[in-house]
Amino acid sequence: MVNKIVLGCYFLLATSFFVFFSIFYKYHLFFVEQLSVFLFDYDYFVNQVNDLGGVCIYLGNFLIQFFCIDYLAGVILLFLIFAISLLLQMLGRTYNCWALLPILFFSFLIIKVEMNLGLIVSILLSLFFSYIYKKYILRKAEYICFLFVLSFIPILFFCLGLSAFIFLFFVLFIGRKKKYAVLMSFCCLVETMLVVGCICTFFKVDFFDWLNCSKFQVYNLFYLAFIYIYILFYLIIQNSNIFLKRKVHWIINVAFPLFIFLGVGIVFGGKINFLDEKLYKCEYLMRKQKWDDLLSIHSDQEVITSYINIGLLSRGNISERLFCYPQNENVNEFWSSEYLPLSLMGELYYRLNMFGAARAYFFMAQTQSLRGYTPFTLMRLAELEYKRGNFKSSFKFLSVLKKTFFYKKWAKSFEEDFLLNEEIKDRYVKECSDLFVGKNLLENLCIMLNTGYNISSNKNIIEMALVKCMLKNNHSLFFDILNKHSVSLGKVYQEYILMYAYMKNDVCLIDKWDINKSIIKDFYEYVSINQSNVSKSEKYSLLEKKYKDTYWFYSQFK
């Protein structure tokens, strides 16, 4: 009966974990993959493995690179966490739900965007080796066990860091041989001290720094100690007779899964920053160019709207649907010290073909990323440097991408398609100006518009400039741009012109810009509702019902 309960709990928890990670949390995990760049490169390997427990960090980063594939992140995390739980079950004498508790602990680790799977992998491997020892080595002759353990300790300490103590503990206190127990314990402890001493001397690390396991990025030593102590106690209790043939065992197994569910729910509910999650979602959709999904998001946050505006630009309907989303005059203008807003600005300038500004923002974004670069910034910088004619630095960024598994193909095709094509080599930006990128997007757009830049290659600059003029209420610049550049007047521009003509009482503007009759009709209806003798709230609801996607509504109620 107990086994069935445990099995049921596993099934339920696993299903909910998988659904959560694969559906609701996939954007977050995609971003985690961006921050952790895994390279198939000797230097990268040596750099990672050189630290204590670095092998586990390396393996963890290897797994994280697969997070860019939908659903795979959920499968990997599910496997890692539940494998630990299963190994704990297998190392005990009885089956019970206490082995589910580490899932709660590890959910604290996974929730962070700068997460590292090093600790989880190291505990998993330590338990795995303990299981191998229990299953296969313990049956052998005593001297074989003895030699196995002694020869294994240095390797384990180097590879697993602090988690090697779990294996050592299991061997000395649970899976021990009676005959040489004292001698083995003594030898193991002496060897451990020697190994730790040598490691600290050789790697020139402070013992307490090492204890702190900073490479696992578990920031709280108390938390780390709690995980280890829990696992060790679990192994002791499960290998003793404390719970056997007791009624309490039954009760605990029923109550425990509820506690785990509740705990995991509290962790995720309490720790998740929902705005950040929405940002990761926008980033994911922008990177995957799922514009329709991106445009289905609604948020009052400037940064989310900035993503949406890029979606509108890419879809070519910013002049039709701009006010379907909450806008304000500061959208798409960030000067931050955080990776996402900087990379977002870089992407906007990239899509506007403003390569100098894009490069500046991507450089800054790259600096602010966890590892000093992300695949996305490397891709963009490789393109930008190429377009600016700096092929050597473009190659530098490409050479890193060529060492990755998932971006190698892009890098190679970029190199083949572009860098080897002599005609395209001459196509880099030759326009040059002494003007600087400011924080104000509109000013930056005007720089491009006024320096003879070939606008026909990218109408988005004009569209974005007009949008910013509307949002900032800069009438003169708006009409100046319209007069200088031929633009097909979208719905929102016509609404803007109509409103301006109404304010200035200048009917000529309506004829000059050939405003659509249905828009004129709507506007008069809008004005008549505004002038009607109804209460403010009623007026608002009437206007909102029909005109909430118009410039008029935006300018009146922003």
Add this chain to the structure above:
Amino acid sequence: MLKIVSLLLYLLFLGSCAYNEKIEYTIVQEYPDIFPDLIDVTIPYEIAPLNFKLVNSDNRIKVVIVNQQSDSIIVTGIKGYIDIPFYDWSSFLSSSKGDTLFVKVVECSESCNKLYRPFHMYVSNDSIDKNLVYRLIEPTYAHWNEIKIVQRDISSFEEKTFLSNRETNNNCMNCHTFNDNRPDEFLIHFRKNNAGTILVRNNKVVKLNTQSQNTISHFVYPCWHPSGKIIAFSTNLTHMSFFANNPRLLEVYDTSSDIILYNIESNEIFTSPLIASSDKMETFPIFSPLGDKLYFCICDQPRVMPRDFRSIRYKLVAIDYNPATHVLGNKIQYVIDLDSVGMGISLPSISPDGRYILCSKASCGCFFSWSPDSDLCLFDLQKNAFLDVDRWNSDFADSFSAWSSNSRWVIFSSRRIDGLYSYPYIAHIDSCGKVGRPFLLPQKDVDYYNKTFKSFNMPKLIKGAIQISPKDIYKVVCCKEDYCVQFDEKSYKPVNNGIMMEHSNVN
């Protein structure tokens, strides 16, 4: 004579190779295309092995390095890479002081073996300070991630992190400056978190609070007086702007700057209207080795920045200084003025023997590190004339420079490899002022510079390794107590119009 010896050795090499391996060679008239460029460079005899690779080659290569006493090193490598054994190289170089090395490169492929035209390397008799200190930082300094101040033994590949901002709350660290290339007397600024200037004298650490009512910013670019008792600092309102569409990436510029002198013993600062005037910008101070002159860069206060950055052209001037009385002279003398040829001067450094001033020149701007047209220029103070240093310059920014303690070697930053990241080059200048071709600081891994995403900022040669423990510095940095510098009551006090800048983001 050299050509004859070179030819003889070349023929000898051909003969020996043919005899030993019975391989036929195709002789190529061109020099091998190698990275880093080592052709005709002048090297110190203490330098680490100059590993290199044959560009665009996946073949096995064989390299023979021969000196004039016919001692040789033979190294073979795969995929075009040459990794010279450390001990063979060290003993070979020590026996080749003042000698010319002939380097022959053979590329062996299945179809043919190419013997490239041999090239020379000159081993100087002049020694070099063995330790190099630099800051590793991302090239756009507007934001930073991990910053490290690193010391490297240039006779080997040993590199140690001296300070990391991971230990000091991810703040910015800059302007590490040593007194007379001594590893036990130096200073470093810490910005943003735990801000202050760390002063190390005789391995004792002090943290200074350099904020003052009469200065426009905290202390910025420093220079030690040879006595070790005075440090000249500039105070700058520094800004950084990115170009919208220009081959340049960014422009770093001042909107105001002054120079002040800090008396370490009295913890007081003093200045003069001639070095801290309100209508001029004064920056990059350097003391003459005798301590009787203070050199600095000066230019007129710009009207609107960054709009007018093209009009910014600094000149190098000097003012007398009396170390005994701490009195500055009453007039400034122009030392280098290139305005007539449309150039400005920046980032000067003076040789410890007092004979040369090495600085950067470019068409405009203040901080030439990002100006592609920035070149080094060497001014002979004895002859009052420029020396030809075209061999040191490239099409990219060649800027920040520092001298070895014997004045025979120069280290400078150059972005010539990829146009983006600055890397350290070492160049020789002999007692007659003849300069050798510079070489890139060697690395064990030839591809190191192609892989790294960090610039080598402010490389400085020092006489020995820094002995003070980083922990002692971290402790003082994170400590809240600091010494507030005071303005000397008798001193002229500059007018700062109430502007005070936390100089943190740039330099």
